[in-house]
Amino acid sequence: MRALLSGNEAIARGAYEYGVQVATGYPGTPSSEILENIARYPEIYAEWSVNEKVAMDAAIGAAYAGRRALVTMKQVGMNVASDSFFYAVYTGVKGGLLIVTADDPGMYSSQNEQDNRHYARFAKMPMVEPADSQEAKDMVGLGLELSEAWDTPVLLRTVMRISHSGSPVELGQRPPRDNSPVALERNPHKLVSTCLWARDRHPVVEDRLQRLAEYACTVSVNRIEWGDRRLGIVTSGPVYHYAHEVWPDASYLKLGLPYPLPTALIRRFADGVERLLVLEELDPFLEEQIKALGISCQGKALFPLTGELTPAVLVESAAAAGLIAAPPPLPPPLPLPGRSPVFCPGCPHRSTFYLLNRMKNVVVAGDIGCYNLGALPPFDATDTMGSMGASIGVAHGFDVANISDPFVAVIGDSTFFHAGIAPLLNIVHNGGKSTVVILDNHTTAMTGHQDHPGTAVRLGGAPATRVDIADVVQACGVHDVHRVNAFEIKAVRRALKDALAFDGPSVVLVEGPCFFVGPGPAGAYEVDPAACVACGVCFRLGCPAIVRSDEVYPANGKPQAFIDPVLCVGCDMCAQVCGPGAIHPVDEPVSGVEQ
Amino acid sequence: MKAINFLITGVGGQGTLLAGDLLAAVGLAAGYDVKKSDILGLAVRGGAVVGHVRWAERVFSPIVPDGQVDFLVAFEVLEGLRWLHHVRPEGTVLLNQQEIHPVTVSSGLTGYPDPAAVDRALGERGGPVFKVPGLELALRLGNPRVLNVVLLGALSSRLPLSAALWQQVLKNRVPGRYLELNEKAFEQGRTWAQERSDS
Numbered sequence: 001m002r003a004l005l006s007g008n009e010a011i012a013r014g015a016y017e018y019g020v021q022v023a024t025g026y027p028g029t030p031s032s033e034i035l036e037n038i039a040r041y042p043e044i045y046a047e048w049s050v051n052e053k054v055a056m057d058a059a060i061g062a063a064y065a066g067r068r069a070l071v072t073m074k075q076v077g078m079n080v081a082s083d084s085f086f087y088a089v090y091t092g093v094k095g096g097l098l099i100v101t102a103d104d105p106g107m108y109s110s111q112n113e114q115d116n117r118h119y120a121r122f123a124k125m126p127m128v129e130p131a132d133s134q135e136a137k138d139m140v141g142l143g144l145e146l147s148e149a150w151d152t153p154v155l156l157r158t159v160m161r162i163s164h165s166g167s168p169v170e171l172g173q174r175p176p177r178d179n180s181p182v183a184l185e186r187n188p189h190k191l192v193s194t195c196l197w198a199r200d201r202h203p204v205v206e207d208r209l210q211r212l213a214e215y216a217c218t219v220s221v222n223r224i225e226w227g228d229r230r231l232g233i234v235t236s237g238p239v240y241h242y243a244h245e246v247w248p249d250a251s252y253l254k255l256g257l258p259y260p261l262p263t264a265l266i267r268r269f270a271d272g273v274e275r276l277l278v279l280e281e282l283d284p285f286l287e288e289q290i291k292a293l294g295i296s297c298q299g300k301a302l303f304p305l306t307g308e309l310t311p312a313v314l315v316e317s318a319a320a321a322g323l324i325a326a327p328p329p330l331p332p333p334l335p336l337p338g339r340s341p342v343f344c345p346g347c348p349h350r351s352t353f354y355l356l357n358r359m360k361n362v363v364v365a366g367d368i369g370c371y372n373l374g375a376l377p378p379f380d381a382t383d384t385m386g387s388m389g390a391s392i393g394v395a396h397g398f399d400v401a402n403i404s405d406p407f408v409a410v411i412g413d414s415t416f417f418h419a420g421i422a423p424l425l426n427i428v429h430n431g432g433k434s435t436v437v438i439l440d441n442h443t444t445a446m447t448g449h450q451d452h453p454g455t456a457v458r459l460g461g462a463p464a465t466r467v468d469i470a471d472v473v474q475a476c477g478v479h480d481v482h483r484v485n486a487f488e489i490k491a492v493r494r495a496l497k498d499a500l501a502f503d504g505p506s507v508v509l510v511e512g513p514c515f516f517v518g519p520g521p522a523g524a525y526e527v528d529p530a531a532c533v534a535c536g537v538c539f540r541l542g543c544p545a546i547v548r549s550d551e552v553y554p555a556n557g558k559p560q561a562f563i564d565p566v567l568c569v570g571c572d573m574c575a576q577v578c579g580p581g582a583i584h585p586v587d588e589p590v591s592g593v594e595q
Numbered sequence: 596m597k598a599i600n601f602l603i604t605g606v607g608g609q610g611t612l613l614a615g616d617l618l619a620a621v622g623l624a625a626g627y628d629v630k631k632s633d634i635l636g637l638a639v640r641g642g643a644v645v646g647h648v649r650w651a652e653r654v655f656s657p658i659v660p661d662g663q664v665d666f667l668v669a670f671e672v673l674e675g676l677r678w679l680h681h682v683r684p685e686g687t688v689l690l691n692q693q694e695i696h697p698v699t700v701s702s703g704l705t706g707y708p709d710p711a712a713v714d715r716a717l718g719e720r721g722g723p724v725f726k727v728p729g730l731e732l733a734l735r736l737g738n739p740r741v742l743n744v745v746l747l748g749a750l751s752s753r754l755p756l757s758a759a760l761w762q763q764v765l766k767n768r769v770p771g772r773y774l775e776l777n778e779k780a781f782e783q784g785r786t787w788a789q790e791r792s793d794s
Contacts, residue, residue, distance in 0.1 A: 004619050004629060108634055132630070132657075165632040165657035166619055244655040312661040330662045331680040334716055336673060337705035339606065339697040341642035378702045539702045544641050547696045548703070559703075566739060 005169045007162035010133035011072075011100060012037030014140025017172045020044055020070045021095070021179060022062035024055035026418065027447035028074030029109040030160040031102035035072050036448070039460045043174060048450050048459045051388070051418040052077035056084040056099070060153075063088075063097035064191060065184050068144055068177075072100040075116050076387065080419070082119065085153055087193045089125050090201040092151035094185065096144030099125075103159045105281040106308040111368070111386065113306065115282035120155045120259040124205050126212050127155040127259040128221065131240045133167040135221075135256065142221065142257075150208055155259075159281065161238045161308060213260035221256025224269050232273025234266065234286060234297070239279045245311040246318060261289050270295045277302075281309050340376050345545045346521070346569035348441050348486035348512030349374065352410070354541055354577070355493050356381035362500070363398065363405050367391035367420075369412035370446045370514075371439050378542045382410070389419025395434040396427050406500050408435045408508075413469060414444035414452040421472065427505050428477035435499045435506045436478075439486070440469055441514040449516050473507045480504060486512025489576045515569060522570030524586050527561045531582035534558035538574045538583065546574060596627065598651035599754075600659040604678050605670025606695045607641050610743035614668065615646035617747060620764045622650035625756050630657035641698075643674055666753070668746055670729070671695050676708060676716055684721045689749055689788075691729035691742065725749060725788060732783045741780035748784025758785065 005013060011034045015023055023046045025035040039046040049055035052073045059071035073081060078101050085099055101119070104110040120127035128143050130136040136158060143154040189197050216222055228249045235243055236255040243252070253269040255262070270276050270290075278287040278299035287299035302321040303309060319326035343350050353374035356364055366372055366382035367390060375382035384394055395409035411420050416438050427434050444450040451458050458464040473481055480502045482495035492510055499506035513519075527538075527549070534553030538546050538561050545567035548559040563574070565586065575583040601618055605611040615631050622629040627650035634644060647659045664682045668689050669675025675690045682688060699705045717724045727749050733742040744765070751761050762778060769777045 002623075004616075004623050004631075006633075160634075161632060161657065164634065165630060166616070167630045167654075167657065168623060168628070238657070241655040241657070245660055310658050311656050315661075327662075333680050334676050334708075336677055336708060337697055337699055339641075339643040339673065340699070341607065342698050344608075344641060377699060377704060536703075542698050542702070544695070544698060544701075547701045 001171045002168045003171055004166045005133045005137070006033065006164055006166045007130065007133050007136045007158055008033035008102075008164070009037050010136040010169050011140055011156070011158065012041075013169065013171065014137040015044060015070050016041045016174050017137070018141040018144050019068050019175050019177050020098075020140075020144070021067040021177055022059060022069045023047075023072070024049045024058045024069075025072035026050075026052045026055055026077055027444050027450040028077050028102070029447055030104060030163040031072050031074045031077070031100065032447045032450065033163070034100060034102070035459070036450075038070070043177065046459055048452065050453055052081040053084055056081035056088075059097060059099075060084060060088045060093070063093035063095045063147075063153075064091075065095065066182055067095040069095060070098045070100060070140070073102070074110065075101055075103040075114055076110060076112065077101075078116050078119055079114075080388065082123070085119075085125070086123050088153045089123050089205055090193055090198055091191045093147060093153060096147035097153040098140060098143045098147060098156055099153055100156045100158065102163050103157060103282075105159050105161070108160055113282060115285060116155075116157055117259065117285045118283065120157070121285075124209050125153050125155055126150065126257065127157055128257050129157050129236045130162055130256070131237055131254070132162065133165070133169045136162060137169050139221070139256065150212060152208060157237075159237060165238075209260050213263060216257050216260055216262035217265040219257050222262045222265055223254055224265070224272075225252040225254065226272070227251045229272060230274045232269055232276045233279055234269065234276065234290065235279040236286070237281065239281060239309050242309055242311045242314055243279050246314045246324065255286070258286060261286070263293055266290055266293065266295065270297070279303065279309060279314070282306070341373060342376075342542055342544055343370070343373055344515050345543055345567050346515035346518070346571040348510070348514065349439055350541055350543065350571075350573055351486055351489045351492045352437060352439060352510055353379040353381050354489065354573070355496060356408075356410075357540065359496070361405050363403065363407035365391040365394040365398065365407065365409045367409070367411040367415050368446075369415050369439075371410060371412055374410070378540050388415055389423060392420050392423035392427065392434070392436055395436065396423065396430070396432045399427075399432045399434050408437050408496070408500070410437045410439065412445075413438065413440040413442065413454050414450075416469065417453045417467075421476065424473065424476050424478065424505075433504055435502070435508065437496070437508045437510060438469055438473075440509055440511045441486075441517075443514045443517045445514045445516070449514065470509055473509070478505045478507050480506035481509060482507070483509045483511065486510045487571055487573065489573060522585075524565040524568035524570055525563050525572070525575060525583050526565070526586045527563055528582045528584065529560055531580050532560040533580050533582070534560045535579060537577050537579065541574055541577065543574060545569075596652045598649070598654075599665050600663050601648040601666045601668065602659055602664045602678055602681065603646040603648065603668045603670070604674040605644055605691075606674060607644050609644075609670045610740060611644050611646055611670055614743040614747055615648050617744070617764060617768060618648045618750075620768060621756065621761055622648070624760055624764055625650070627651060628654045630654040632657040643677065645674075645678065666750060668750055670742065670746065672713060673697070673708060676713065679716060679720070682720070682722065686722045687753055688717070688720065688722065688724045689727055689746060690717070690724065691727050691746060693730045723753075725791065727784070727787065729784070732787060733780060736776060736779055736783065738776060741777055744777045744780040745784035748781040748786075749788035750784075751781070752785050752788040
């Protein structure tokens with residue numbers, strides 16, 4: 001049976017068909033749907049871990065116990081997990097351990113464009129790289145087999161364009177798996193990475209890598225496809241398909257197991273073609289290693305280091321290099337306004353950023369999540385953002401650097417659990433005085449509404465012990481805690497002011513459910529044209545439901561506001577900021593507005 | 596088997612993703628090799644979205660190469676205009692007559708393209724253009740969320756596949772309680788487009 005699966009669905013299907021028993025991860029685009037789909041197979045234990053390092057350690061523990069394990073994360077999650085997979089390369093595994101990294105060439109939803117193929121080389125573990133959904137499924141099996149045969153974690157590197165593209169996949173069955181209790185095979189000399197014993201493991205790692213490089217020349221996923229010998233292309237991942245759009249007749253060396261590099265195979269291919277191109281997205285990972293073999297090739301001298309190597313980019317670069325004739329140019333695009341993502345109607349983050357926008361002197365150290373949109377118009381509120389949990393440490397840096405303006409850290413609930421608790425403890429321990437605003441929308445919203453330790457359910461729907469953020473904060477030693485309803489703008493304003501004025505560490509816990517996990521829409525609101533003075537204050541909420549009316553307020557000649565009844569979910573924030581009280585629920589007379 | 600490239604554009608939340616899934620499933624059911632590509636994540640929060648779907652004997656890239664769009668299915672006017680120059684000269688444009696103003700327009704930082712400019716851009720096209728009142732047709736069925744299937748219905752009238760094949764895919768993909776509504780939506784869109792020559 002064939003089905004059209006995205007790369008992420010195919011990886012999940014591979015986990016099912018190749019007998020994975022434990023799957024962990026932390027959400028992050030473009031990886032999140034892998035674990036969400038795995039969770040649909042009751043045969044597999046699946047969990048959202050609190051962060052990527054915890055997910056990695058849990059998967060390693062399961063593999064030590066002899067279970068097949070898979071751990072999934074986006075590319076920057078590998079930075080968080082890296083401390084752990086480095087030791088696992090030394091200790092080895094028992095059950096297969098597949099680490100899935102979903103990279104983001106083109107930076108569609110990431111803070112950087114790091115090329116995680118380097119992690120395979122850095123940590124000295126083999127890596128497989130699929131080019132479509134069928135390969136994504138197959139390579140879960142290959143990766144797990146390699147992991148068990150060579151006693152090492154294996155990296156599966158996908159990219160956004162594999163994870164979020166769909167192509168046909170042949171479906172198979174899951175072999176029977178024994179889930180009954182299993183005794184851990186004790187082997188401290190191997191599994192305890194104290195320097196005394198780990199020293200003995202390093203030569204094992206190096207020897208394994210050398211033998212794997214020989215194996216990589218024989219494995220079927222590394223294959224030569226002879227075509228026109230005047231041009232040979234070494235490539236891997238989706239670029240294999242992009243290149244076929246441009247050079248359908250060239251010779252190809254397709255690398256499905258690109259690390260460790262199959263050197264003999266590359267030499268054979270290079271000897272068989274007149275000109276050798278290395279086509280790879282982001283860094284010259286293959287190219288530099290091939291050049292180090294003394295083989296002449298071209299890559300990044302002709303093709304960009306940044307972004308995806310889409311067919312269009314390949315054509316442009318190849319034409320500029322004289323490799324192909326330049327195609328006729330496209331008609332010019334029309335000059336059009338852009339469309340950035342925005343807070344949804346009913347978003348609880350809106351009040352905080354509306355207020356921070358008005359508190360012009362307050363410096364905002366931001367964090368990873370939907371609330372990062374507070375950096376964009378009309379809020380323009382956020383001053384820094386770098387990585388998960390960075391807001392709180394950066395704010396503490398502002399504190400000890402003695403910056404002259406008031407400042408806050410702003411961080412979401414899932415991000416706080418992931419990486420915000422340690423820096424908050426650090427503030428308390430070191431006598432800091434930062435204000436930390438925690439936006440608790442009861443979900444991991446940006447990546448598709450996954451659960452976290454503050455929610456009452458866990459992946460798969462089972463009930464979970466809900467951890468209260470205010471309790472955590474107080475246990476960390478913060479005693480100035482302001483708990484407010486996100487949908488009461490005056491209350492949020494008062495809490496921000498009080499916390500900023502407090503001479504010590506303080507937390508503002510702004511609570512309100514993300515619209516998508518909340519109780520659903522209330523009735524829509526409307527603007528009374530007779531009362532609207534076109535002051536424009538409601539537009540500063542950046543709500544997609546509030547648009548410019550065709551009507552103009554005569555006294556100032558400006559357009560009045562109009563609320564799109566299809567988009568409005570009745571959160572009431574616009575009514576709270578409207579000076580003349582012109583905004584009210586649709587079925588409520590103007591005189592009934594309580595303001 | 597002629598290769599066909601589709602581009603589905605719109606605003607996050609309009610249902611473009613499901614439209615792409617259904618279109619890919621139809622191609623597969625018709626015996627094509629199929630690939631599709633979506634942008635998820637940040638873009639779905641009211642941002643611009645674009646999905647690629649390709650049908651052919653063998654598809655390599657899941658992304659439609661620049662300028663090779665055979666059918667542009669635009670769920671929103673501005674997001675249709677944004678990709679107009681990628682449509683082949685003889686390609687077909689289905690433009691849902693719905694405007695969703697970006698926040699930068701509401702706050703007065705930029706302006707939405709005026710109707711005359713839209714008509715001028717569409718008028719310069721050689722291939723067929725359909726200005727589909729998709730939201731209106733969907734609201735006639737009482738649910739704006741079937742806009743995607745209405746537009747697929749309109750698209751189906753321009754493709755050499757039987758309506759039965761499309762309906763079979765709907766049957767396979769749409770949950771039972773919504774099936775009848777979606778079947779009506781498909782018919783609504785298909786009939787609307789069949790009744791019209793290029794406009």
